[in-house]
Amino acid sequence: MYISVSDRNGGQGGTEQARTAVPFRFAPTIVWLGVVSLFTDVSSESVAAVLPLYLTGYLGLSVIAFGVLDGINQGAGSLVRIAAGWYSDRAGRPKYVALAGYGLSATARLALLFAGGFWSLTGTITADRIGKGIRTAPRDALITVNAQPEHLARHFGVHRMLDTVGAALGPLLAAAILLLIPSGYSTVFVVSLAFAVIGVAALALFVPDLPALKLRTASGSRKAGPAPIIRWRTLHRSGLGRLLITAGLFGLLTVGDGFIYLALQDRNAFELQWFPMLYVGTNAVFLALAIPLGRLADRWGRTKVFVAGHLALLACYLLAALPFTGAGAVAGCLVLLGIFYAATDGVLTALASQLVSPERLATGIGAAQTVVAVSRMVASAGFGVLWFAVGPTAALILVGCLLALAVLASPLLLGRAKAAKVHA
Incomplete structure (x- = not known):
């Protein structure tokens, strides 16, 4: 399969420039952002691992x-991602926008201790996901600015690797608590709050800000101006519009992990106390492959790796649906889910x-993340209804067939798109 959306590293998918002799170097800011995400993911994933059973x-x-709440968990913060990215670009203070998002999520962890019904849980989960929506684009803009252009996907792999360490430790912690206290959901929520507070403190104390992203402006000016409005015509011409359409379609066919588990x-009827270990298994694979697949994407082509990941998701659906x-x-x-x-x-x-210019960096990232989050929110809510109507096996097979068509x-x-000329 040949996908022709190009990026700024030259050639198709960055192949040419990635073959230069520029050595890869760890960026301290990216590592610290990874540590922040590690603690935050211990917090969020310990809750997510017990949420289906709870x-x-x-x-x-x-x-x-559950489908409705999982849909909220997937995408409630999606509507604020573009706004948070735009404000980060305009204010030139991505760290503090991200800090506000992390702080809101930590507050939601506290509220979770007092939520015991559908509506109170809906409000708590919504607040947590809005916090995630606020922080994600500014954080990823900081990663982009601090990364070496030739190794961009690999730098994101470093961050995602540290992020996934936390995502693996969270379910392990939840499983250990449930083994010791079979109905210890409140204990899980208290521990989750503690790790969320540590993550916020690490961001506030150890991650430097980059005022106005001034080191990356195309003109070299050290003065920030208002972030320009993104128009569809501009997105389409740069290639981002096509990417958003494709990512949105794939997101509509991405079933939440909880349903697969x-x-x-x-089918396997294992003890409920072991349920959180399913999250650990997926995150362990993600942890092992985040950097290698990021490096492969920089060398082979980012769109190719992105599409190939959905083939792994398709295989996961089929394996979960078959009577094994x-x-x-x-x-x-x-x-397969970890590979995806x-x-x-x-x-x-x-x-x-x-695929966006420097002054639109966080906004463009936020646009992509919003499309994925909204589409996955719709997918989770819809799949809950589909599961109820036809059962898990038929539902997984149907979604798998649609995903196969989307990959094709x-x-x-x-299509064939030309990337925006962004920072070197």
């Missing part, structure tokens, strides 16, 4: 209610950052 088992909510648990039981089938699904995230998460952000159509959707 909602459907402990509180007795239906799978449709519930399908595996339903045992550890092998479960492990296969977790490996490693091949798409940081790679999509790297792609989007190269992706070369036409992406």
Whole structure:
């Protein structure tokens, strides 16, 4: 498959310039941002790992209610991502915009201790996801500015690797708590709050800001101006518009992890205390592959790796739907899901950052993240209804067939586009 959306590293997908002899160097700011994400993900993923069981088992909510809450978990903050990115570009203070988002999520962890019904949980999860929506684009803009252009996806891989260490530790922590205290959901929420506070403190104390992203302006001016409005015509001409359409279509066909894990648990009937370990397995694969697949994307082509990641997701759907039981089938699904995230998460952000000009950096990143978050929110809510109507097996097969068609159509959707001439 040949995908022709180019990026600023020259050639198709950055192949030419990535072959130069520029050595890769760790950037301290990116490492510190990874540490912040590590603590934050311990917090968020410890809650996410018990949420399906907490909602459907402990509180007795239906799978449709879980689908709605999982959809909120996927995309409630999506509507603020572009606004947060735009404000970050305009104010020139990405660190402090990100800090506001991390702080809101930590506050939501505190509120979770007092939420016990559908509506209170809806409000709490919404606040947490809005915090995530506020922080993501400014944080990724800081990563882009501090990264070496020739190794951009690899730098995002470093951040995502540290992020995923936390995402793996969170479910492990939740599983350990539930093994010691079988109904210890409140304890999980308290520990989650503690790690969220540590993450906010690390960002405030150790991550420097870059006023107005002044080191990366195309003109070299050290004075920030208002962030320009992004118009669809500009996006389409630069190639970002095509990327947004493709990412949105893929997002509509991305089933939430919780549904896949519930399908595996339903078929294999393992002890509920081990349910959080499914998240650990996926995150362990993501952790192992984030940097290698980022490096592959820089050398082979970022769009190619992004699309190939959805083939892994398709294989995961089919394996989860087929009548296989045992550890092998479960492990296969977790490996495929981890490959999907490693091949798409940081790679999509790297792609989007190269298809906008410097003064639109956080806004463009926020646009891509918004499209993915909104589409996945719709997918989770819709899949809950589909599961209820036809059952997990038929639902997974149907979504898998649609995803296969989307992968086949992706070369036409992406087309041949020219990247914006952005910072060198």
